[in-house]
Amino acid sequence: MRSSSEVKSNSSPDKRSVSLSSKRMSAMSECVNYTIRSGRSLQYQVPSLAIPLPCAFKIAIRDNQDTAPSISLSTPPASFRTDAGKRPAKPAAWTSLRGMRLLTQLARTRSNTRLVISRHFSHCAPAAMALKFPIYPPPEYGGQTQPVKRPKEFACFSYDKDHKFRLDDSSLKWYYPPDLGVNLSSGFDQFIQHDGSIDEHLDSLLKTIASHEQKTGEPIDAHIVTWRGMLTKIMAVPFDDSEFEMNATLYRDSIFIEEHHAFKVVQQQAIPPRPGRRNGPPNELMCYWGYKFETLSTLPRPWGETPRDYIENRDQEVVNNKEQYCSVVRTGFGDTVVCLGGEVDAIWDAKPATPGEPIKWVELKTSSEIRSENEQFRFDRKALKYWIQSFLLGVPKIIVGFRNQDGILTSVQEFQTMSLPYEVQRRGMAKWDGNICIKFATLFLDWLRLNIKDEGVWRIQRRKGAREIEVFRVEVGHGRIITDEFMDWRIRLELGKTKPPDLDPPPAVEASSEPEPTPEAVASSGA
Structure with a gap:
């Protein structure tokens, strides 16, 4: 399954690229990988994930050595925490009411850094998140x-x-x-x-x-x-x-x-x-x-x-x-x-x-x-x-x-x-x-x-x-x-x-x- 992300950078867009691959991990989970090929600051607009509630996201910011900590949150998020309680390297994430938009700001990223977003869910139906356009007489x-x-x-x-x-x-x-x-x-x-x-x-x-x-x-x-x-x-x-x-x-x-x-x-x-x-x-x-x-x-x-x-x-x-x-x-x-x-x-x-x-x-x-x-x-x-x-x-x-x-x-x-x-x-x-x-x-x-x-x-x-x-x-x-x-x-x-x-x-x-x-x-x- 293919998707793409919307990229904003301080440099010309033709020199910045984001490749994405999606792999179904199981019937109840999905993992989306964003590979960053850049040495400068970028802002990533991750596609909205309209999924049933309750659910859980796992966001991992990793480098080539997989030494960076990961961040876990639930939606709607009450707080953020990282694996081993480490403070994340200047990330900020939140969800909006419409479509649960996940916006992650990554500062001073290194080449080939990966942003991994996993979602796990088992309750409710997508229709619960439906937007409704009324039909009048x-x-x-x-x-x-x-x-x-x-x-x-x-x-x-x-x-x-x-x-x-x-x-x-x-x-x-x-x-x-x-x-x-x-x-x-x-x-x-x-x-x-x-x-x-x-x-x-x-x-x-x-x-x-x-x-x-x-x-x-x-x-x-x-x-x-x-x-x-x-x-x-x-x-x-x-x-x-x-x-x-x-x-x-x-x-x-x-x-x-x-x-x-x-x-x-x-x-x-x-x-x-x-x-x-x-x-x-x-x-x-x-x-x-x-x-x-x-x-x-x-x-x-x-x-x-x-x-x-x-x-x-x-x-x-x-x-x-x-x-x-x-x-x-x-x-x-x-x-x-x-x-x-x-x-x-x-x-x-x-x-x-x-x-x-x-x-x-x-x-x-x-x-x-x-x-x-x-x-x-x-x-x-x-x-x-x-x-x-x-x-x-x-x-x-x-x-x-x-x-x-x-x-x-x-x-x-x-x-x-x-x-x-x-x-x-x-x-x-x-x-x-x-x-x-x-x-x-x-x-x-x-x-x-x-x-x-x-x-x-x-x-x-x-x-x-x-x-x-x-x-x-x-x-x-x-x-x-x-x-x-x-x-x-x-x-x-x-x-x-x-x-x-x-x-x-x-x-x-x-x-x-x-x-x-x-x-x-x-x-x-x-x-």
């Missing part, structure tokens, strides 16, 4: 709207037909209207399905960010780095009682957030099957209908470059959801800059020649026919996620394929992303408000940045129907959220030792500060 978030920045794509990547990562746009698709009356169940027995049980973490997103930084020579300025799906869950909280779990870690002043994969797998396994016709089609088949609609509605090249026989025989194409095009954008909520990665289904025409210009993306969805007020209500509730997903990546158009209970495509309807909240509010059936979603996300991200100030793996957790989001530390280091390759790249970048990327990424895009119009503004303009 939606009207409490009314009032002044929050500024948001228009998402701008600065990089992209693809997964090919075997779901292999490619640093290009080779999996980009073009929208072409599907034929009505087709059976969305056709080809289900040949479906090539991606294995969702594999935890892919943020690996592809980090590779793409590193490649972009190799082009620009500068790290991205995002405070939050995550997949679109994570921010979708957060934005929907005021109007959605669903539970979720995410893992987050702080690295180089940015918070990286991913889904807690083990929790996701358990949730998926808990979904009850629908084997009988009386209760509707099986869940697996209904999921397939969505992928089939995407296959029927997209071309691998622009219409003018696609053979006619391919267009006319799209219903015979084998559905493969391993292939994806992913857009990486820079956006913002209030003062929080966010880097998001997410899949884009198709493009309407072509990418603009000028980088950073709005792209006419298309989001493809399927839904059951609307034949009653209850069905309209259910669609309007689903439209919340449609809108959030499209809003976050700057997708201007949502195209919905409506099908009957037998999976026959009966109609196709286009919705403008920015006017969708207004249309739902006008019908007055599903009570969700895009501005409240934006405001909630802005407040939560601000709060998260204020509270995740130290390294470690943090759990972001919301139980079903809970009126709060809990955040607590579950382990030291970065887990698998940040790859070794990405950390090595950032170190080289900071040292100015950049090298050309192995693959040629899309051109870099200047950061945007252009505000995105809020749904409220769109509604007031009569869109």
